[in-house]
Amino acid sequence: MITLYHSPNSRSTRIAGLLKELDALDRVAIEVVTIQREDGSGARDPRNPHPDGKVPLLVHDGNLIWESSAIIQYLAELFPEAGLNVPVGDPRRGAYLSWLAWYAGVVEPVLVLQFLGIDHPGIAKTFRTHDDLKARLAAALSDRPYLLGDRYTAADLLLHSPYAWFGKPGVPEIDAWVERCMDRPGARFAAEFDAKHGA
Known part of the structure; x- marks a missing residue:
């Protein structure tokens, strides 16, 4: 099971977009959570297992992947058929x-x-x-x-x-x-x- 913990209009928005590009929306659940916002609004969501209460967070079979760069690389390689990654061996x-x-x-x-x-x-x-x-x-x-x-x-x-x-x-x-x-x-x-x- 794969779950993206996402809060609208945050850094995790780009990961939601990536799931669409990867044609993976039926294979990755999006769990909408709250976060503490820069303006002081919002609050940490107890449902979010991110150690800092932030987003994005990807959980794959119980394993946590955090930070946008890591999540993007992980997902693009997990769903290579979309062609958004550059595989090992490619000169690019x-x-x-x-x-x-x-x-x-x-x-x-x-x-x-x-x-x-x-x-x-x-x-x-x-x-x-x-x-x-x-x-x-x-x-x-x-x-x-x-x-x-x-x-x-x-x-x-x-x-x-x-x-x-x-x-x-x-x-x-x-x-x-x-x-x-x-x-x-x-x-x-x-x-x-x-x-x-x-x-």
Whole structure:
């Protein structure tokens, strides 16, 4: 049994969208739970087994998988027939894994710190700046529709998600890519699901 613990309009929204892209909605149950929100609303849900009470959390036969990057890689490999992963042996696998890790290790910290108004030279040296992020993405998308070429992958689903949430950055290559990703069946499903199950 596989269950996604999800709270509408949160980081787990992208995982709900992934389940649609993987054609796995009949194989993964979505358990809607509450979480403590940044604005102080909401509360930890006792039904959610995440050690921190957060989402997303995937539970597969009693085993917990947490963090979006890990869950996305796990699900894309568990349901390979959808073609959203890059399998071992494919020459693009290194880049694919690097994009997933870059999101967790660089993109999310940079965007959260910027959102909180925290700035320090050490942050830029360690994680880079938002301008650096945009330059890296724009360069990758300068001659292709998706991060790894002509095919949409789970890396695109993860990396575009903060711009789907906070708004496009005003860089033509990135804005067009975000629009392509937001026009996918998974993104549309997740928006409809959250609208139906939101508070």
